[in-house]
Amino acid sequence: MTRHVVIVGAGHGGVSLASALRSQHFDGSITLLSDEGDLPYHRPPLSKAFICSDTPEVEEKLLLQSRDFYDQQRIDLRLGVRVSALVPDARQLILDDGSRLAYDDLVLATGARARPLPLPGCDLQGVVRLRTLAQARDLRQRLAQSNAVVVVGGGFIGLELAATARQLGKQVTVLETAGRIMERSVSPQVSAYVTAKHREKGIDIELSSTVQAFLGEHGRVSAVRGASGEWPADLVIVGAGALPNSELAEAAGIACANGILVDNHLRTSAPRVYAIGDCVACENRYADNARLRLESIQNANDQARIVAQQILGQDARYEALPWFWSDQGEIKLQMVGLSLGCTDYVTRGDPGRGRFSVFHYRDEILIAVDSVNQPLDHVLSRKLLAAGISPDKTQVADTGFDLKSLLA
Structure with a gap:
């Protein structure tokens, strides 16, 4: 009997999983469902190169794979299809047109969505979020017609968009609630460096700034009101984090808590149902086994490979x-x-020269490294952490010491 694997979500994780199954000689049926109308695409360029140009070449470069790839690999890619319900006991999905789709193994790769800010004026024209290609097309058009841009949120996506808007000559203000940008992601040293560099480029970064309302005229946004003032805006980009798309799993009775809960085999609480990517909360060995939801392409792709092995009967664990x-x-x-x-x-290195790394320690144990314009440091740091090697702090601070020697 031919096994049928159904993947809900055609982002990086979903496409990687389908590809991994075929590359490992899975000969069953694969159905890949996407609720978007576009072929699966790369997301990182949406906040950078994509909104700077509207040429056909830019959109073509976004594609994860050509349409022919899915046909050649016998992957039944269905675009514009929404799943309205999951029935684990029957191993069936109910689609939005009322039809049913049976599976032998199901993988939820439903991703995450941009977190809304339910504040007064949030429904004004010109208050936007960015997560999908359709939203990026809309943002690109609005950005071309705007002058004063306010970005709410000083995380990765907000700062990437702020830098892009500034490159396009816009007046840009970033409003960050915390006392420093990227507070949950990087060291204070890196936050300070990036803040200074963005300000040098003319981006106004307002820290400890809580947004209270979006103000408008004739249905369009005209300003952002915060606890410490008002900022004029004809375009507001909300980059206030993301929420996991776990509603389908929750409604089916699958255990969820800030994401779909999985074990280190990426199995959910429902039989033959796995979950991968931004929608997943999983114990992580690099965080003392705390349960985390990681939003990254690397994480989605690594988890996809593990699930492919699981479906093929191999005992694989997520420990990346x-x-x-x-x-x-x-x-x-x-x-x-x-x-x-x-x-x-x-x-390690000189921030004044714009090339340095910051090594994070828990007591004497190396746990993380941030690198600024130092790709070789990043590659070396990945090797050190993967090998469980913690350099002495004096060795790290001494740029004359070859950290690579510790790997010998």
């Missing part, structure tokens, strides 16, 4: 070292590890 990146104008940030419980930082 997390790493991330963010390109903000001329600033290239690369991060590896998780800094939960950090007690000390050591800087």
Whole structure:
């Protein structure tokens, strides 16, 4: 009997899983469902190169695979299809047209959505969020017609969009609730450096700024009101984090808590149902086994490979070292590890020259590294953390010491 694998969600994780199954000689049926009308695409360029140009080449470069790929690999890609319900006991999905789709193995790769800010004026024209290609097309058009842009949120997506808007000559203000940008993601040293560089480019970064309302005229946004003032805006981009798309799983009785709960085999609480990517909360060995939801392409792709092995009967566990990146104008940030419980930082290199790394320690144990315009440091740091090697802090601070020698 031919097995049928159904994947709900055609982002990086869903496409990677379908590809991995075929590359490992899975000969059953694969159905890949997407609620979007576009072929599956790369998301990182949406906040950068994509909104700077509207040429057909830019959209073509976004594609994860050509249409022919899915046909050649016998992957039944169905676009514009929404799943209205999951019935685990019957191993069936109910689609939005009322039809039913049976599966032998189901993988939820439903991703996440941009977190809304339910404030007065949030429904005004010109208050937007970015997560999908359709939203990026809309933002690109609005950005071309705008002058004063306010970005709510000083995380990766907000700062990437701020840098892009500034490159396009817009007046840009970033409003961040916390006392520093990227507070949950990078060291204070990196936050300070990136803040200074963005301000040098003319981006106004307002810290400890809580947004209270969006003001408008004739149905369109005209300003943002905060606890400490008002900022004129004809375009507001809300980058206030993301929420997991776990509603389908929750309604089916699958255990969820800030994401779909999975074990280290990426199995949910329902038989023969797995989950991967941004929608998943999983214990992580690099965070003392705390249950985390990681939003990164690397995480989605790594989890996809594990589930492919599981479906093929192999005993695979998710134990990958997390790493991330963010390109903000001329600033290239690369991060590896998780800094939960950090007690000390050591800087390697000279921030004044714009090329340095910050090593995060929990007591004497290296747990994470942030690199600014230092790709070789990033690669080396990934090797050190994967090998469980913690360099002495004096060795890290001494740029004359070859950290690579510790790997010999």
